[in-house]
Amino acid sequence: MQVERSVSRGSLSRGVIRMVQVAVFGLMLASPLLWAHAHITATEPEAGATLEQSPERLGLEFDSPIRITQFDVNGPQGVVELSEDPVGAMAETHEGVPADTLEPGEYEVVWRGIAEDGHSMSGGYRFTVQE
Amino acid sequence: MGNAVMAGLDPWTIGRVLALAGFYASALLAVGGLLFRAAFPGLPSREVVVLDRSTSIAAGSGIVMLLLLWLLQAAYLGGGNWESAFNPVLLGIVGESAQGERLRLALIGLVVVPVALWQGAPRGVRYAVGALGVVLILLAFSRVGHTRGSPWQSMLLMLHLGLAAFWAAALSPLYRVAGSTSSGASVEQLLRFGRFGLLLVPLLLFAGGSLAMWLMGGRPGALLDTAYGQLLSVKLTLVMGLLLLGAANRWWLVPAVARGKPEALLRLRCSIAVEASLMTMIVLIAAVLLTTSSPVR
Numbered sequence: 001m002q003v004e005r006s007v008s009r010g011s012l013s014r015g016v017i018r019m020v021q022v023a024v025f026g027l028m029l030a031s032p033l034l035w036a037h038a039h040i041t042a043t044e045p046e047a048g049a050t051l052e053q054s055p056e057r058l059g060l061e062f063d064s065p066i067r068i069t070q071f072d073v074n075g076p077q078g079v080v081e082l083s084e085d086p087v088g089a090m091a092e093t094h095e096g097v098p099a100d101t102l103e104p105g106e107y108e109v110v111w112r113g114i115a116e117d118g119h120s121m122s123g124g125y126r127f128t129v130q131e
Numbered sequence: 132m133g134n135a136v137m138a139g140l141d142p143w144t145i146g147r148v149l150a151l152a153g154f155y156a157s158a159l160l161a162v163g164g165l166l167f168r169a170a171f172p173g174l175p176s177r178e179v180v181v182l183d184r185s186t187s188i189a190a191g192s193g194i195v196m197l198l199l200l201w202l203l204q205a206a207y208l209g210g211g212n213w214e215s216a217f218n219p220v221l222l223g224i225v226g227e228s229a230q231g232e233r234l235r236l237a238l239i240g241l242v243v244v245p246v247a248l249w250q251g252a253p254r255g256v257r258y259a260v261g262a263l264g265v266v267l268i269l270l271a272f273s274r275v276g277h278t279r280g281s282p283w284q285s286m287l288l289m290l291h292l293g294l295a296a297f298w299a300a301a302l303s304p305l306y307r308v309a310g311s312t313s314s315g316a317s318v319e320q321l322l323r324f325g326r327f328g329l330l331l332v333p334l335l336l337f338a339g340g341s342l343a344m345w346l347m348g349g350r351p352g353a354l355l356d357t358a359y360g361q362l363l364s365v366k367l368t369l370v371m372g373l374l375l376l377g378a379a380n381r382w383w384l385v386p387a388v389a390r391g392k393p394e395a396l397l398r399l400r401c402s403i404a405v406e407a408s409l410m411t412m413i414v415l416i417a418a419v420l421l422t423t424s425s426p427v428r
Contacts, residue, residue: 069208069224088224112208118229118275120147120207120422
């Protein structure tokens with residue numbers, strides 16, 4: 001019984017040591033690149049802003065790069081067409097340009113995206129264009 | 132800007148949380164199954180067969196969950212609809228992201244798990260392939276989220292998950308072994324796990340505690356005054372419950388079983404079942420933390 005236990009412990013040690021050796025080697029191959037977690041820092045126009053005239057562009061700004069996958073603008077006339085949209089590129093600043101002048105009323109921007117660290121993000125803001 | 136959040140709790144987010152939890156549980160059971168197999172060479176042969184089968188099923192389930200997660204992620208990023216789930220552009224965006232890197236690493240790691248369990252292969256090859264699978268799967272976890280790009284924190288996370296995986300995968304075989312403690316060999320397996328616990332628990336606490344402090348920006352108060360910290364506090368509370376149960380098993384129930392006290396047997400099996408339930412809740416909370424909120428750091 002004692003001999004069996006010693007043999008068992010010996011094979012256990014060898015097995016675990018082999019796995020640890022290969023595991024450490026694998027860890028050494030891991031690339032230590034730096035990615036930060038993204039947070040939104042500003043919007044264009046500002047959330048809740050009341051504008052005297054239609055904005056030329058709509059924008060989002062983050063503290064580290066993010067890839068926007070959805071950028072929808074809705075207003076009193078329904079979905080706002082954009083001549084340029086920010087979908088696709090990995091960047092800190094994203095801009096969308098309305099195809100036409102925005103009519104007076106309340107608008108909502110809804111966006112989604114994926115940050116460099118793989119986190120999905122979403123958000124939205126409203127602004128108003130005065131009569 | 133004020134309502135910018137990591138994600139709202141829409142059905143797609145709930146789906147992603149459940150798929151991520153399923154992936155976590157499956158992948159950790161696959162990793163833990165390999166580690167437990169290597170650390171318990173004296174396991175009764177019928178238990179080895181069950182363990183190998185469970186580990187292979189866990190690896191297969193992990194692959195299914197990963198692929199499901201890929202679709203759900205694309206669906207979410209496209210605004211939350213099934214059309215986006217099969218949109219090649221969105222699937223490509225997810226594939227090129229850190230999540231895609233996790234998917235590829237974990238996929239390879241999970242695919243090699245059955246090879247590591249194949250008795251026809253030489254022992255050295257099985258150990259090498261098993262270690263490769265373990266490293267790739269654990270590395271995959273560190274590629275998404277707060278630890279990405281922080282080598283030391285990545286290693287701490289891998290250590291933390293590796294230990295947790297070993298504990299999680301041990302519960303099922305120990306539960307069955309506890310049901311057949313008429314033989315001295317079964318009692319020896321229970322005592323052996325208790326001895327492992329003396330090393331496992333301090334390392335688990337060190338790795339988990341260090342990671343938690345780092346995520347909270349070194350400010351313990353963030354555990355209470357931030358949403359992420361509050362959810363993390365719930366997870367830590369469950370972990371404390373798990374450690375208390377582990378301690379009760381190690382110093383009270385297993386020695387009582389070894390002394391042949393029949394009532395201790397049922398209590399031990401109940402305790403192991405509660406441990407499994409707590410671990411399930413911990414995995415769910417971890418999936419919520421990774422999907423819906425942002426840490427202080």
